[in-house]
Amino acid sequence: MRFLSLAAISLVLPAAALAQDSVPPTPTSVIAAAPAAEWRTIPPADLLVMELAPDAAGRTRQVVIQLLPPPFSQGWIGNIRTLAQAGWWDGTSVYRVVDNWVAQWGAGEGEDPATSAKPLPPDIMAVPESAYITPVERGPEDGRDYVLTGPDRREPITVSRWIDSYAIGAHVAGWPLALDSEGGGTAWPVHCYGAVGVARDMSPDTGTGAELYAVIGHAPRQLDRNIAVVGRVVEGIEHLATLSRGTGEAGVYATEAEHTPILSIRLGDSLPADAQPRFEYLATDGASFAAYLAVKANRRDSFYLQPAGGVDLCNAPVPVRRVEM
Amino acid sequence: MRFLSLAAISLVLPAAALAQDSVPPTPTSVIAAAPAAEWRTIPPADLLVMELAPDAAGRTRQVVIQLLPPPFSQGWIGNIRTLAQAGWWDGTSVYRVVDNWVAQWGAGEGEDPATSAKPLPPDIMAVPESAYITPVERGPEDGRDYVLTGPDRREPITVSRWIDSYAIGAHVAGWPLALDSEGGGTAWPVHCYGAVGVARDMSPDTGTGAELYAVIGHAPRQLDRNIAVVGRVVEGIEHLATLSRGTGEAGVYATEAEHTPILSIRLGDSLPADAQPRFEYLATDGASFAAYLAVKANRRDSFYLQPAGGVDLCNAPVPVRRVEM
Numbered sequence: 001m002r003f004l005s006l007a008a009i010s011l012v013l014p015a016a017a018l019a020q021d022s023v024p025p026t027p028t029s030v031i032a033a034a035p036a037a038e039w040r041t042i043p044p045a046d047l048l049v050m051e052l053a054p055d056a057a058g059r060t061r062q063v064v065i066q067l068l069p070p071p072f073s074q075g076w077i078g079n080i081r082t083l084a085q086a087g088w089w090d091g092t093s094v095y096r097v098v099d100n101w102v103a104q105w106g107a108g109e110g111e112d113p114a115t116s117a118k119p120l121p122p123d124i125m126a127v128p129e130s131a132y133i134t135p136v137e138r139g140p141e142d143g144r145d146y147v148l149t150g151p152d153r154r155e156p157i158t159v160s161r162w163i164d165s166y167a168i169g170a171h172v173a174g175w176p177l178a179l180d181s182e183g184g185g186t187a188w189p190v191h192c193y194g195a196v197g198v199a200r201d202m203s204p205d206t207g208t209g210a211e212l213y214a215v216i217g218h219a220p221r222q223l224d225r226n227i228a229v230v231g232r233v234v235e236g237i238e239h240l241a242t243l244s245r246g247t248g249e250a251g252v253y254a255t256e257a258e259h260t261p262i263l264s265i266r267l268g269d270s271l272p273a274d275a276q277p278r279f280e281y282l283a284t285d286g287a288s289f290a291a292y293l294a295v296k297a298n299r300r301d302s303f304y305l306q307p308a309g310g311v312d313l314c315n316a317p318v319p320v321r322r323v324e325m
Numbered sequence: 326m327r328f329l330s331l332a333a334i335s336l337v338l339p340a341a342a343l344a345q346d347s348v349p350p351t352p353t354s355v356i357a358a359a360p361a362a363e364w365r366t367i368p369p370a371d372l373l374v375m376e377l378a379p380d381a382a383g384r385t386r387q388v389v390i391q392l393l394p395p396p397f398s399q400g401w402i403g404n405i406r407t408l409a410q411a412g413w414w415d416g417t418s419v420y421r422v423v424d425n426w427v428a429q430w431g432a433g434e435g436e437d438p439a440t441s442a443k444p445l446p447p448d449i450m451a452v453p454e455s456a457y458i459t460p461v462e463r464g465p466e467d468g469r470d471y472v473l474t475g476p477d478r479r480e481p482i483t484v485s486r487w488i489d490s491y492a493i494g495a496h497v498a499g500w501p502l503a504l505d506s507e508g509g510g511t512a513w514p515v516h517c518y519g520a521v522g523v524a525r526d527m528s529p530d531t532g533t534g535a536e537l538y539a540v541i542g543h544a545p546r547q548l549d550r551n552i553a554v555v556g557r558v559v560e561g562i563e564h565l566a567t568l569s570r571g572t573g574e575a576g577v578y579a580t581e582a583e584h585t586p587i588l589s590i591r592l593g594d595s596l597p598a599d600a601q602p603r604f605e606y607l608a609t610d611g612a613s614f615a616a617y618l619a620v621k622a623n624r625r626d627s628f629y630l631q632p633a634g635g636v637d638l639c640n641a642p643v644p645v646r647r648v649e650m
Contacts, residue, residue, distance in 0.1 A: 056381060099562060099563040099566060100518050100519075100562070100566075129630060132630070132631070162490060163488060163489075163490045164488075164490060165487060165488045165489060165490060165635045165636065165637035165638075165640075166633050166634060166635045166636075166637075167634070167635075181634075192543070193425050193542055193543045194425075202627060202628060203627075203628070203630055217518055217542070217543075218517070218518045218542075218543050218544055218639050218640055219543055219637075219640065220640070221633055221635075221636075221637070221640065222621070222624055222629070222633040222636070222640070224631075224633065225630065225631040226624075226628065226629050226630050226631055237424060237425070238424040238569075238570045241424060241425075241566065241567075242566075242567045242568065242569055242570065243567065244563075244567055245563045245567065296547070299547055299551075302527060302528075303527060303528070303551065304547075304551050305454060305457075305528055305550065305551050306457075306549075306550040306551055308491050308546055308547040308549065309491060309492070309506075310490045310491045310492075310546075311490065311491075311546075311547070312490035312491075312544075312546070312637060313490075314543050315490075315543055315544070315545070315546065315547070
């Protein structure tokens, strides 16, 4: 069995890794050993379920997106909830795919010659550019940083010991986060593989949330703080990443026939109980996640000769798992 | 026109950016303004041309791979030249594709139940693990580091001023490179999007070069120094990145029917003159490449509100362009 196969197996067969107590830990064995108490339920209300038209072979294509929790990007996410509840995306399409960059969907808002803009529902709000960043609260009693996740709720920020090329890497509530390294006391969600963001026109427009994109390549961190991250694909990213690349201007499909129709996008809690997606993420302030990062940064299991000595923020995705009913 | 469109346009229409002298530079405008003297020809002998079977719509699929120059990975690259000259890959297939990881091809060497191993040609050499890294020469007269590219030829290493999460980022002869940050005096090629590497069994096996993979996701830098990087895809990576993901063990296709047949893989200089691929790369020790990195790290053109303040080694691909005959 070749290395690459082993590496991939370690992503899909945690039990296999767990079975070998004597070998050095792998990211998968650490995740598999995490106690139930370190797994957090993702509320179905925070999941967007996108049904694409079946592929050429007739296979269904479902993409599940987790929306960021408060306080991040809530203005855009409010719009996204309104759009999903209105079924606004139903009948729109994935109209633009650029290799190592993004897959983008919606109605095209007139930019795509093959589609025309679609009127937005009422009460879609304009969101200010200031919402790209979030203030950080310093906890005087313990010196830790926090973000306020509700009127009387806060989440601790866990700063990463691993170097980031762009800012201070951190995690909060199951999400990778960047912190201002110049003492600005701000934090912002980051563009990693699978991140979902809000396409926009030129400043001061910040986009409504009607036109969304998912990152399908190397993390384009230069977009951080310049465009709103609203979530991440937790299942089915391959249905976007494998779409043919657009050959028209800016990677927009040259013809309508190339578009991938969107049958529907719904919030998870609006689906029938038996169709509601159930996912959990590994708490990012727990011992298991810290161990996961350490092992990602320094693989010592049998395949690896030379530990990397580091891991970048987007090369250690927060573990998310589907929970079978 | 939306930002994402603008961003993509900037990747395909350098002339447009150049036309606007008054606006801040973009990566594309810097590349477009680079003098001819800073572009280096890639010898056709250093290019592998892979012809995949046409896609479902009958479109041809050509993938062009540039092989690393001396002194990097030359043992494996020697094997790869032997295999290409023998037409060894003709009739083999892309048999494994894992999302955000790799697309892998060859004969499967028996690991894939749907294919059987294929005998290798004679004079395929075993390469030692020591070849994963390359010694660096310090130039006493100028304090710069160099790698020996031939018996009487050396290339200067340009150390990046931008922080890397794994090592010291650098470039040499048009390639991204990592340098030992612990004074070991060694350098090694890195796994960025599009990098091509040699699949292997467990240590001390280092692979022959018959089973290759291309990175189709976020840079898996943990593979650096653990598996041989032999080149990079300079054109056609989308033909690998869009292939359906394997559902069998470790992402190997569950059925033979899912494989993508490889019609042929040839060295560029073995093709008829009019079919030989002509590419150039931007010199990485020149002023234009330094400016390109600086602009990638701090976009100040109209779309960007907040410059990133950094750029990781794999988020600033070395510019490569096709030269029309």
